[in-house]
Amino acid sequence: MNKKKWIGWTVAAVIFTNALTFIGLTTYPVLLPSGKVIINREDFSRLEQFYDLLVVNEIIHERYVGEIDNAKLQEGAIKGMTSALEDPYTVYMNKDEYREWNEHSEGNYSGVGLSVQSKENKIKIIDVFEGSPAEKGGIMPGDEIQKVNGTDVDGSTLDKAVTMMKGEQGTEVTITFYREEKGSFDVKLKRAKVNIPMAKSEMLSNGIGYLQLYSFDEDSAKTFKKELNNLKAQGMKGLVVDLRDNLGGYLDQCVDIASNFLPKGEVIVSTMDKYENKKEYKSKGGDYIGLPLVVLTNENSASASEIFAGAIRDYNVGTLIGEKTYGKGLVQTIFETGEGTALKVTISKYYTPKGEDINKKGIVPNVEVKYPEELKKKPYNRENDPQFKKALEVVEEKIREGK
Numbered sequence: 001m002n003k004k005k006w007i008g009w010t011v012a013a014v015i016f017t018n019a020l021t022f023i024g025l026t027t028y029p030v031l032l033p034s035g036k037v038i039i040n041r042e043d044f045s046r047l048e049q050f051y052d053l054l055v056v057n058e059i060i061h062e063r064y065v066g067e068i069d070n071a072k073l074q075e076g077a078i079k080g081m082t083s084a085l086e087d088p089y090t091v092y093m094n095k096d097e098y099r100e101w102n103e104h105s106e107g108n109y110s111g112v113g114l115s116v117q118s119k120e121n122k123i124k125i126i127d128v129f130e131g132s133p134a135e136k137g138g139i140m141p142g143d144e145i146q147k148v149n150g151t152d153v154d155g156s157t158l159d160k161a162v163t164m165m166k167g168e169q170g171t172e173v174t175i176t177f178y179r180e181e182k183g184s185f186d187v188k189l190k191r192a193k194v195n196i197p198m199a200k201s202e203m204l205s206n207g208i209g210y211l212q213l214y215s216f217d218e219d220s221a222k223t224f225k226k227e228l229n230n231l232k233a234q235g236m237k238g239l240v241v242d243l244r245d246n247l248g249g250y251l252d253q254c255v256d257i258a259s260n261f262l263p264k265g266e267v268i269v270s271t272m273d274k275y276e277n278k279k280e281y282k283s284k285g286g287d288y289i290g291l292p293l294v295v296l297t298n299e300n301s302a303s304a305s306e307i308f309a310g311a312i313r314d315y316n317v318g319t320l321i322g323e324k325t326y327g328k329g330l331v332q333t334i335f336e337t338g339e340g341t342a343l344k345v346t347i348s349k350y351y352t353p354k355g356e357d358i359n360k361k362g363i364v365p366n367v368e369v370k371y372p373e374e375l376k377k378k379p380y381n382r383e384n385d386p387q388f389k390k391a392l393e394v395v396e397e398k399i400r401e402g403k
Contacts, residue, residue, distance in 0.1 A: 089344070109166055114134045129194060147175070168191065171191050173189055204240075209231035213242070221257050238293070261289060321391050
C-alpha cells in the first residue's frame with residue numbers, strides 16, 4: 001500500500017460521517033478521490049470498521065511528540081489485522097521477510113537449520129537438519145522454542161520467530177529452548193547457509209525402494225520423479241514413501257507427485273473458498289500406477305503431505321502406516337502487495353477425493369503404529385524404528401501378492 005492509497009482511505013473517512021445518513025439504504029454513495037462510487041451495505045460496513053483505525057492514525061500524526069516512521073506505522077497496522085484473525089498461516093511479510101520466505105521455498109537460506117511447527121500454540125521443533133548450527137548446538141526434535149534474542153514467541157507468532165532466527169551468514173542468535181527433562185535453557189547459535197534436501201532414496205533388500213520426501217517445495221515433483229526413475233532402474237518392485245515430519249508446501253507440486261500413482265483424470269484434491277466455489281485438481285497420470293506402495297505418516301505430516309496421503313488412501317492404491325497426521329486442511333496463496341512485500345492468506349479449505357474435511361482432524365492411517373517416546377529422545381536409528389519395520393513387512397506382502 002503506497003502513500004497515495006493511504007491518503008485515499010483518509011479522504012474516504014472524512015466523508016464517512018456524512019454517509020451515515022444513508023443507513024436505511026441498501027447501497028450508499030461514497031466520495032473517493034477518483035469520484036463518487038456506489039457501494040453495497042456489506043462494503044459500507046467494512047468502511048465503518050476501519051474508521052477507528054483512520055482516526056487513530058490522524059491523532060498520532062497531529063499529537064504525537066516523537067518521531068513517526070510512516071512505513072513502520074503502516075506495517076504495524078497491517079500485521080495487527082492479520083494477527084487478529086488468529087490464523088498462524090495468514091501473515092503479512094515485509095520486504096526482508098518475503099525475500100527470506102522465497103529463499104526457504106527454494107531450498108536454501110541462512111539460519112540455524114530447524115524445521116518448526118505450531119502445536120497447541122507452542123513452537124515445536126520437528127526436525128534438525130544434518131550438519132546445521134542447531135545440530136551442533138545439541139538441539140533435538142521435540143524441543144520447544146520460547147524466545148528468540150530475548151523476545152517471547154509462541155505458536156501465534158511462528159512466522160515472526162522463523163524470521164528472527166534467519167539472518168546473515170556468520171551472525172549470532174540466542175534462542176531459549178524448553179525440554180521437559182531439562183527445563184528452559186539458552187543456546188547461542190551462529191547462522192550458516194542451510195541447504196534443505198528435497199528428497200533422498202535408496203534401494204533396500206527384496207526389490208523395495210525407499211523414498212523420503214522432506215517437503216513439497218519448488219521442483220520437488222521433478223526431484224521425486226527423478227528418484228523414482230533411479231529406483232526403477234535398480235529393479236524396484238515396491239515402494240515406501242516416507243512423509244513423516246513433512247510439513248507440506250506447494251499444492252501444484254503435491255498434485256504432480258500424486259499423479260505418479262493415480263490414473264489420469266482422477267481427482268486428487270478439491271478446494272472450496274468462502275463463496276463455495278469449488279475447484280478440482282486432477283491427476284495427470286503417471287508411470288507407477290499399480291506399484292505396491294506404502295506411505296509413512298506421523299503427527300507432523302501436514303498440509304500437502306495430507307493431500308497426498310488422502311488421495312492414496314481414498315483410491316486404495318497404497319497403505320498408510322504410522323500415526324494420525326497433523327490436520328491442516330487449509331490452502332494459502334501469496335498476494336504481492338508492492339515494493340517487495342506480500343500477504344500470505346488462507347483462501348480455501350481442501351477436501352480429499354471422497355470429500356473429507358481433515359482440518360484439525362488429520363488422517364488416520366490404515367495401520368497405526370506408534371513411535372515410542374523414548375526413541376524420540378535419542379539419535380534416529382532405522383533398525384529400531386517400528387513404523388519403518390512395519391512398512392517393510394506390508395510392502396513385502398504386497399509384492400508377494402502382486403498388488
